[in-house]
Amino acid sequence: AQSVTQPDIHITVSEGASLELRCNYSYGATPYLFWYVQSPGQGLQLLLKYFSGDTLVQGIKGFEAEFKRSQSSFNLRKPSVHWSDAAEYFCAVAAGGGADGLTFGKGTHLIIQP
Amino acid sequence: DARVTQTPRHKVTEMGQEVTMRCQPILGHNTVFWYRQTMMQGLELLAYFRNRAPLDDSGMPKDRFSAEMPDATLATLKIQPSEPRDSAVYFCASGLARGRTDTQYFGPGTRLTVL
Numbered sequence: 001a002q003s004v005t006q007p008d009i010h011i012t013v014s015e016g017a018s019l020e021l022r023c024n025y026s027y028g029a030t031p032y033l034f035w036y037v038q039s040p041g042q043g044l045q046l047l048l049k050y051f052s053g054d055t056l057v058q059g060i061k062g063f064e065a066e067f068k069r070s071q072s073s074f075n076l077r078k079p080s081v082h083w084s085d086a087a088e089y090f091c092a093v094a095a096g097g098g099a100d101g102l103t104f105g106k107g108t109h110l111i112i113q114p
Numbered sequence: 115d116a117r118v119t120q121t122p123r124h125k126v127t128e129m130g131q132e133v134t135m136r137c138q139p140i141l142g143h144n145t146v147f148w149y150r151q152t153m154m155q156g157l158e159l160l161a162y163f164r165n166r167a168p169l170d171d172s173g174m175p176k177d178r179f180s181a182e183m184p185d186a187t188l189a190t191l192k193i194q195p196s197e198p199r200d201s202a203v204y205f206c207a208s209g210l211a212r213g214r215t216d217t218q219y220f221g222p223g224t225r226l227t228v229l
Contacts, residue, residue, distance in 0.1 A: 041222075043223055046217060094216075102218065103159070
């Protein structure tokens, strides 16, 4: 069965600084990978996804993620964070390409310092 | 701007009562998922439907939970009887499955508190 690990429960970053959120997955075949963001009291919004092809994926709000098969990782990055980026970030993997349900990590809570 | 809608947004009930949560998927989507979010377990898949047929409900406690899709525009998740450990945020998501790939769009969730 697939699994996702997000090693960092909380991360604090200064506004304007760069950001990297870590995600490691466990899955025997080619994974389908996703990053979602959840603002307080809100649902989950898709930031980006990787199905195949270019391993560097661009998403919304200036985010990108890089798939590294050798490290079983799919880390999320942003060159310069804004106060509005404060939220909970979830990495997810799908065995069936997303058509059969997602397995989520426990999430990383991002705090932005002024 | 097409969105998944869920009602109610908040529900407080007493142990033993029946709870019904509703979801309206995005028009044209053929797959509906139910997830539960708790502090301890995080986000867990409970069940999902494709073209209104249940495909997997292995994540759902069978004795008290039931999920249905009476029609293409409505999915329901029912708990009977409810227990305090059911307190959580329940999310519905919908998608348009094309072969193996799908992108899931989430609703705002129903926050359930069972006293």
